[in-house]
Amino acid sequence: MINDFKVKIVDNYKFYSFSTEKAEIVFSTNVNGIDFKKDTEEGKRFLSMIPKWFNVEKVLYLNQIHSNNILRDPEDVVDGDGIITNSKKIAIGVFGADCTPIIVVNKNNGTIGVVHSGWKGTLNGILTECIQKINNDLDSKESEIEVFIGPHARKCCYEVSYELINDFNSKEIYKGKINDKRMLDLTECIKLQLQALGVKEENIHDIGKCTICNDEFYSYRRDKDLSGRNFAFVYLK
Numbered sequence: 392m393i394n395d396f397k398v399k400i401v402d403n404y405k406f407y408s409f410s411t412e413k414a415e416i417v418f419s420t421n422v423n424g425i426d427f428k429k430d431t432e433e434g435k436r437f438l439s440m441i442p443k444w445f446n447v448e449k450v451l452y453l454n455q456i457h458s459n460n461i462l463r464d465p466e467d468v469v470d471g472d473g474i475i476t477n478s479k480k481i482a483i484g485v486f487g488a489d490c491t492p493i494i495v496v497n498k499n500n501g502t503i504g505v506v507h508s509g510w511k512g513t514l515n516g517i518l519t520e521c522i523q524k525i526n527n528d529l530d531s532k533e534s535e536i537e538v539f540i541g542p543h544a545r546k547c548c549y550e551v552s553y554e555l556i557n558d559f560n561s562k563e564i565y566k567g568k569i570n571d572k573r574m575l576d577l578t579e580c581i582k583l584q585l586q587a588l589g590v591k592e593e594n595i596h597d598i599g600k601c602t603i604c605n606d607e608f609y610s611y612r613r614d615k616d617l618s619g620r621n622f623a624f625v626y627l628k
């Protein structure tokens with residue numbers, strides 16, 4: 392696990408970013424009120440700033456529904472929870488306020504993906520599906536994959552029901568490894584998916600921040616309906 396994220400300030404707003412040879416990975420914060428809740432005027436305005444701020448042509452995002460739907464270059468804002476592309480200078484992103492944003496980059500052929508993996512997406516393995524889709528549709532291999540795990544509800548704070556813990560433990564991949572009593576470890580679930588796929592440990596980069604106990608991020612658990620949305624995105628340079 393390597394954490395080499397850097398703080399990037401744009402127009403007084405704080406982001407965490409990670410630069411690879413081909414791609415730029417970005418996680419937003421809530422510092423100075425930046426909010427990507429896409430159904431609000433403010434959210435739309437901040438989304439519309441991304442092309443200018445990051446020198447991309449456009450930004451693609453979805454109506455997230457906790458599904459396992461992954462779209463390649465969606466032309467519209469449609470239902471789904473993951474996007475993949477190999478187009479340059481197109482930002483693809485997901486919103487969240489506790490759910491895990493995960494970005495996937497193929498180091499060699501320059502293909503990228505992003506998924507929104509809350510408890511449901513994690514239980515159903517949306518990250519695994521995303522990496523398989525990148526491999527099938529865009530001719531990529533697990534050994535070339537780099538993964539970036541963004542801010543999300545972590546085991547320090549993420550208490551869930553025993554029913555949900557049991558749902559996770561009923562999956563062979565997670566059994567006995569992903570909880571301390573009712574504290575669910577989504578980060579470990581994600582690492583277990585990556586391990587099963589053969590993604591190398593040195594290619595996994597975790598920002599290591601929890602949205603619930605770190606107040607520079609939005610958290611639905613902490614702020615309830617008042618919570619704004621974080622935005623995680625990636626683009627090919």
Ligand SMILES: [Zn+2]
Nearest residue numbers: 547548601604
């Ligand atoms: Zn925490």
